Amino acid sequence: MSVPVLKGIDLVIGQGEFVAIMGQSGSGKSTLMNVIGCLDDFDEGEYRFAGADVRRLSLRQLSDLRSRKIGFVFQSFNLVNQISALRNVELPLIYAGRNRQMRKRVANAMLEMMGLGDRATHLPSQLSGGQQQRVAIARALVNRPALIVADEPTGSLDSETGDSIMHQLAKVNRTGTTILLVTHEQTVADHAHRIIRISDGVVLDDFSRHSEQKPAGRNP
Amino acid sequence: MSPLKRFTENLLQALVSLGDHRLRTSLSILGITIGIAAVMAVSTVSKGGNYIVYSELATFGLNSIWIYRDYRNDSPHRRSRAGSGIDNRDLAAIQGQAVRLGVSRVSPIVRGADRRPTIRKGGKFASASVIGVDSDYLDIVNDRVASGRKFNSNDLETRKQVAVVGPEIAQKLFGTLNLAVRESDTTVVIGSHRFHVIGILAPKSRDFLASIGSEGGQNANDRILIPYSTMQKINGESSISHLQVEAAEFEKANATAKALQNLLVSRHSGNFAYSYETMATHIATTDRILGGVAIVGIVAASISLLVGGMGILNMMSTAVLERTREIGIRKAVGASESDIQHQFLLEAVLISVIGGLLGLLIGVLASYLLARITGFPLIPSLVTISGALLVSIVVGILAGFLPARRAAKLHPVEALRSV
Numbered sequence: 001m002s003v004p005v006l007k008g009i010d011l012v013i014g015q016g017e018f019v020a021i022m023g024q025s026g027s028g029k030s031t032l033m034n035v036i037g038c039l040d041d042f043d044e045g046e047y048r049f050a051g052a053d054v055r056r057l058s059l060r061q062l063s064d065l066r067s068r069k070i071g072f073v074f075q076s077f078n079l080v081n082q083i084s085a086l087r088n089v090e091l092p093l094i095y096a097g098r099n100r101q102m103r104k105r106v107a108n109a110m111l112e113m114m115g116l117g118d119r120a121t122h123l124p125s126q127l128s129g130g131q132q133q134r135v136a137i138a139r140a141l142v143n144r145p146a147l148i149v150a151d152e153p154t155g156s157l158d159s160e161t162g163d164s165i166m167h168q169l170a171k172v173n174r175t176g177t178t179i180l181l182v183t184h185e186q187t188v189a190d191h192a193h194r195i196i197r198i199s200d201g202v203v204l205d206d207f208s209r210h211s212e213q214k215p216a217g218r219n220p
Numbered sequence: 221m222s223p224l225k226r227f228t229e230n231l232l233q234a235l236v237s238l239g240d241h242r243l244r245t246s247l248s249i250l251g252i253t254i255g256i257a258a259v260m261a262v263s264t265v266s267k268g269g270n271y272i273v274y275s276e277l278a279t280f281g282l283n284s285i286w287i288y289r290d291y292r293n294d295s296p297h298r299r300s301r302a303g304s305g306i307d308n309r310d311l312a313a314i315q316g317q318a319v320r321l322g323v324s325r326v327s328p329i330v331r332g333a334d335r336r337p338t339i340r341k342g343g344k345f346a347s348a349s350v351i352g353v354d355s356d357y358l359d360i361v362n363d364r365v366a367s368g369r370k371f372n373s374n375d376l377e378t379r380k381q382v383a384v385v386g387p388e389i390a391q392k393l394f395g396t397l398n399l400a401v402r403e404s405d406t407t408v409v410i411g412s413h414r415f416h417v418i419g420i421l422a423p424k425s426r427d428f429l430a431s432i433g434s435e436g437g438q439n440a441n442d443r444i445l446i447p448y449s450t451m452q453k454i455n456g457e458s459s460i461s462h463l464q465v466e467a468a469e470f471e472k473a474n475a476t477a478k479a480l481q482n483l484l485v486s487r488h489s490g491n492f493a494y495s496y497e498t499m500a501t502h503i504a505t506t507d508r509i510l511g512g513v514a515i516v517g518i519v520a521a522s523i524s525l526l527v528g529g530m531g532i533l534n535m536m537s538t539a540v541l542e543r544t545r546e547i548g549i550r551k552a553v554g555a556s557e558s559d560i561q562h563q564f565l566l567e568a569v570l571i572s573v574i575g576g577l578l579g580l581l582i583g584v585l586a587s588y589l590l591a592r593i594t595g596f597p598l599i600p601s602l603v604t605i606s607g608a609l610l611v612s613i614v615v616g617i618l619a620g621f622l623p624a625r626r627a628a629k630l631h632p633v634e635a636l637r638s639v
Binding site: 034037039040059060063064066067068071072074078079080081082083087091092094095096097099139143 | 225226229236237240545546548549550551552553554555556557558559631632633636
């Protein structure tokens with residue numbers, strides 16, 4: 001017997017938006033995020049990602065979609081502990097089938113951009129929390145995805161480091177990447193331009209904070 | 221990405237993971253190493269055993285056929301018939317139609333009344349089995365005269381009292397294996413007859429067969445050979461104890477023996493029954509026995525390989541549990557089911573192939589060592605080596621398949637949730 005987690009959610013998120021999903025734990029925000037990130041499947045309804053009907057995609061097409069179009073940032077960083085920062089950043093490129101030279105170059109450039117150029121060969125355990133999260137962001141960005149899904153990205157960091165991570169994400173958003181932020185902290189959500197509150201699997205409210213950042217075209 | 225590149229990538233991932241669990245990995249490798257080494261050792265040792273037995277069987281001539289009167293199968297009404305049922309005319313008849321019968325050589329074997337007479341040389345004594353043979357006999361049984369000469373047709377026709385003796389006899393009577401230095405004084409007394417020793421046989425090893433006590437396995441080095449015609453002269457009759465024949469073709473040895481049997485039966489108007497033995501039959505029997513022993517050994521050794529495979533299965537199952545989160549991460553960043561499955565399968569196969577290679581190395585080294593000690597060429601064949609490698613790959617795939625499948629099927633969200 002399954003209990004429905006999400007009930008009648010109807011959302012359109014446009015390209016280039018910076019959206020925060022807020023809610024208490026158990027509100028269904030993580031499930032919503034996993035569905036949007038194409039990590040989780042769902043029993044009813046329809047989800048289109050860049051025009052594609054996600055339910056109709058095969059497992060391989062889904063993993064392909066994840067590797068090319070979506071980047072994930074998690075609360076607990078979720079780096080593979082046995083391999084270096086550089087190799088972690090390379091992972092999506094490997095699964096997307098990029099060649100070795102290209103991978104090394106792009107991954108290094110990404111780490112450089114995150115201010116971690118000198119940490120490429122470090123193992124995750126040799127990095128601070130903030131550094132690990134920046135490696136994770138580099139990994140999420142490395143395939144130039146259309147969407148970054150960030151699940152409580154600052155949850156394991158002190159407020160100062162968390163702030164700098166949020167600024168990084170905002171910077172990424174300014175290059176046109178859609179960002180979907182999941183958080184229960186108002187101060188974190190304030191970085192987003194649109195805040196969607198959900199509770200008990202339904203959308204409570206959905207508003208854009210900056211009029212000039214209205215959802216562009218409403219066209220996924 | 222081309223399949224080869226994908227393979228290389230997954231291989232690298234697998235190597236990293238294995239390197240991360242060195243102790244566990246080496247223990248699993250050890251399991252396979254022991255298994256493969258055990259299988260190799262058993263197959264090499266059994267091959268060595270085969271070699272020993274075959275090389276000893278070869279001292280009787282691989283194409284040999286023995287044909288003799290069978291007293292048991294004689295008709296009870298003809299029990300009174302005396303004699304061996306084979307005489308010089310039979311021998312001549314066989315020699316006359318050798319090609320039709322498929323016979324390349326034939327030698328009569330004539331025994332004396334005393335099978336192991338005492339041999340005397342001055343004050344020295346020895347005892348040996350003495351048989352009368354034709355000049356072809358040495359070639360049939362792969363014997364070689366190391367010193368002196370073998371019989372010639374003159375010795376046979378004139379029934380000369382000459383002898384070719386085994387090396388042990390020569391050592392006992394002459395104190396040397398070199399006939400040349402004693403040319404002037406080579407007369408010995410066999411039973412009550414004086415013989416001139418013209419040759420000494422090269423030493424021959426039948427240690428293994430002798431040790432299992434078969435009659436044919438009796439010491440090959442204390443024989444004395446004399447011309448069969450001379451033996452017949454001493455016996456006072458022209459009967460032949462049995463015939464030793466060399467078949468022209470190993471595969472047709474039994475047919476040739478059958479044809480010889482029929483020939484003898486018809487030549488003696490059915491008065492005698494004959495039996496034959498062929499080395500081909502003995503070899504078939506030996507093959508069955510040795511093959512059975514080898515199978516038992518290999519099955520036993522395979523059990524250790526099976527245990528090794530279980531070790532991999534155990535390790536990979538643990539790894540999948542421990543690395544659930546890593547699997548979730550990899551899936552989140554785009555790994556497909558087959559990527560994950562390949563990675564884990566490759567880890568299992570890597571372990572078993574590394575173990576297999578080490579086992580091979582140990583097996584080959586052990587074989588060389590054994591070969592040096594025993595003097596037999598116990599070098600593992602290419603078939604054994606490639607077989608062992610193939611087996612270790614298969615073991616890896618079998619042991620890795622289920623854990624890899626489980627890893628591949630993990631749901632990314634649930635996998636990420638695990639600690």
